[in-house]
Amino acid sequence: xxxxxxxVVAPLxxxxxxxxxxxxxxxxxxxxxxxxxxxxxxxxxxxxxCSGCHAAQSDAVVSLDEYGADALRDALRRYxxxxxxxxxxxxxxxxxxxxxxxxxxxxxxxxxxEP
Amino acid sequence: MIGLDRRSLLKGLGLGAAALTxxxxxxxxxxxxxxxxxxxxxxxxxxxxxxxxxxxxxxTLVDANPVYTACPFSNLVLGTxxxxxxxxxxxxxxxxxxxxxxxxLATDIDPVAQTVTLQxxxxxxxxxxxxxxxxxxxxxxxxxxxxxxxxxxxxxxKAGPQTTLLRQQLDALEDGDNVIMxxxxxxxxxxxxxxxxxxxxxxxxxxRKPRSKLIVLDAKDSFSKMALFQExxxxxxxxxxxxxxxxxxxxxxxxxxxxxxxxTDFETxxxxxxxxxxxxxxxxxxxxxxxxxxxxxxxxxxxxFESTLQDNIHVIGDATIAAPMPKxxxxxxxxxxxxxxxxxxxxxxLSPEPTVLANxxxxxxxxxxAISIAGVYSNENNALKSISGAGGVSPLAADKTIxxxxxxxxxxxxxxxxxxxxx
Ligand SMILES: Cc1cc2nc3c(=O)[nH]c(=O)nc-3n(C[C@H](O)[C@H](O)[C@H](O)COP(=O)(O)OP(=O)(O)OC[C@H]3O[C@@H](n4cnc5c(N)ncnc54)[C@H](O)[C@@H]3O)c2cc1C
Numbered sequence: 001x002x003x004x005x006x007x008v009v010a011p012l013x014x015x016x017x018x019x020x021x022x023x024x025x026x027x028x029x030x031x032x033x034x035x036x037x038x039x040x041x042x043x044x045x046x047x048x049x050c051s052g053c054h055a056a057q058s059d060a061v062v063s064l065d066e067y068g069a070d071a072l073r074d075a076l077r078r079y080x081x082x083x084x085x086x087x088x089x090x091x092x093x094x095x096x097x098x099x100x101x102x103x104x105x106x107x108x109x110x111x112x113x114e115p
Numbered sequence: 116m117i118g119l120d121r122r123s124l125l126k127g128l129g130l131g132a133a134a135l136t137x138x139x140x141x142x143x144x145x146x147x148x149x150x151x152x153x154x155x156x157x158x159x160x161x162x163x164x165x166x167x168x169x170x171x172x173x174x175t176l177v178d179a180n181p182v183y184t185a186c187p188f189s190n191l192v193l194g195t196x197x198x199x200x201x202x203x204x205x206x207x208x209x210x211x212x213x214x215x216x217x218x219x220l221a222t223d224i225d226p227v228a229q230t231v232t233l234q235x236x237x238x239x240x241x242x243x244x245x246x247x248x249x250x251x252x253x254x255x256x257x258x259x260x261x262x263x264x265x266x267x268x269x270x271x272x273k274a275g276p277q278t279t280l281l282r283q284q285l286d287a288l289e290d291g292d293n294v295i296m297x298x299x300x301x302x303x304x305x306x307x308x309x310x311x312x313x314x315x316x317x318x319x320x321x322x323r324k325p326r327s328k329l330i331v332l333d334a335k336d337s338f339s340k341m342a343l344f345q346e347x348x349x350x351x352x353x354x355x356x357x358x359x360x361x362x363x364x365x366x367x368x369x370x371x372x373x374x375x376x377x378x379t380d381f382e383t384x385x386x387x388x389x390x391x392x393x394x395x396x397x398x399x400x401x402x403x404x405x406x407x408x409x410x411x412x413x414x415x416x417x418x419x420f421e422s423t424l425q426d427n428i429h430v431i432g433d434a435t436i437a438a439p440m441p442k443x444x445x446x447x448x449x450x451x452x453x454x455x456x457x458x459x460x461x462x463x464x465l466s467p468e469p470t471v472l473a474n475x476x477x478x479x480x481x482x483x484x485a486i487s488i489a490g491v492y493s494n495e496n497n498a499l500k501s502i503s504g505a506g507g508v509s510p511l512a513a514d515k516t517i518x519x520x521x522x523x524x525x526x527x528x529x530x531x532x533x534x535x536x537x538x
Binding site for chain 2: 037049058060091100
């Protein structure tokens, strides 16, 4: 159960953000648009900055695809809080809230989502 | 189910060929007709993201050329043995994703009728138009520097034949003769780009024409990653690179292309090889669409990069007024993806949501060492703003291994960003 809950959390965020603008969006009743809402939610948008560098594994940059939510959350929190860190990841991680770090960690977690 | 959808989006954005066979049918069935003009880092990424998010929509990508030549890493073509072919990318993978690719110059846009005029191809209509035309030079804004002058004194600020011309001129240079570069005031494409180029031309001279030297005439007194570049220059190129800022008479006032001379207020500099990086503006098609303003660039609402001047038109990449985000390939690629998410929401009756954007730019100071600058930005409340406490540059006086690591990260970034855009 702890493993699958990582997969359930992210869709919830997607629907929460949809609920926020539901009043102004008549076509939300259309299930197709609920899907678009989830496929374009905050986690997806945040992750787009990461995929500029982290799509595939290389000898210099890790792939986030197989990282695992806990390990990724820990790594990002460490980058964020190590005040003397100077790597690109330290400089970037300082711009993200803890909530957004959690969203990203969950987003990139792939356990159980292989088709 | 939704996890699967998001995964297929991630995969579709350049994470492997297997991704293309993943099920897209769960996505919205919007039949929207979306046209993207400009198949560079911005436009190609926007078309890819939209085709993945909206498989039932019509996505058309227009570029004047069938093959795109990338600017990032083109300074390595000038200064090392990197071939220009390593900079070139086609649009086959976008076509396989269902994007209609049209090779034609867009010559006009009617933002009221929502039509695009193409040279030598049928006109297009659109529900939503995304412009990523990059830059054009402001010919004659620097007196004496026009299109004809650029054939003698290349800018090489759009990669391709101009890059080859500048390299040929360097190869023909006699050892002992000098090279001059002219750099404009901001804003221009790739703020650290001129200084990376200066480093790699200096490397070329040091290794192949050791009695020659590069003189950089700059219209500014400070520039991106300045302390880091100057540290590298004094270490690696004390005899091969001289930089003059504006208060040291560095501002070039006039170009004499035929005489191969640059004039500042007080001096005239002659050299057989002169690289003029001229003042720039948005690609002309943005002017035709009525989305550029008096600055020569395009104001946008950064939530979905919608033009603030015309309805149903979005502008991304170098063409935009997006400061503090720099005019970089990283920015263009990310703006494209955020714009595409926003367009997918808009055509599905949802409004775009604010998010956090970022940029990372690496610059080579030698073929094996690089330095970096990073920034993190919010796009809330109609403005891009740097998130304070985040971002910044590589440490000064760092160990060689850090510079080598950032060079390796840069090479990895180039692979990822080009496969993200072009497949
Ligand atoms: C020397 C140099 C080094 C650089 N290094 C880096 C780097 O290391 N990292 C980085 O992030 N950025 C770098 N950049 C910046 C980067 O190249 C640009 O920011 C990026 O290309 C912007 O993408 P874009 O989509 O806005 O424009 P472009 O990539 O220029 O794409 C515009 C496309 O639109 C097409 N087009 C324009 N008008 C029309 C029309 N009317 N009809 C049809 N097609 C049209 C053009 O043919 C072109 O293919 C560098 C730039 C230079 C010059």
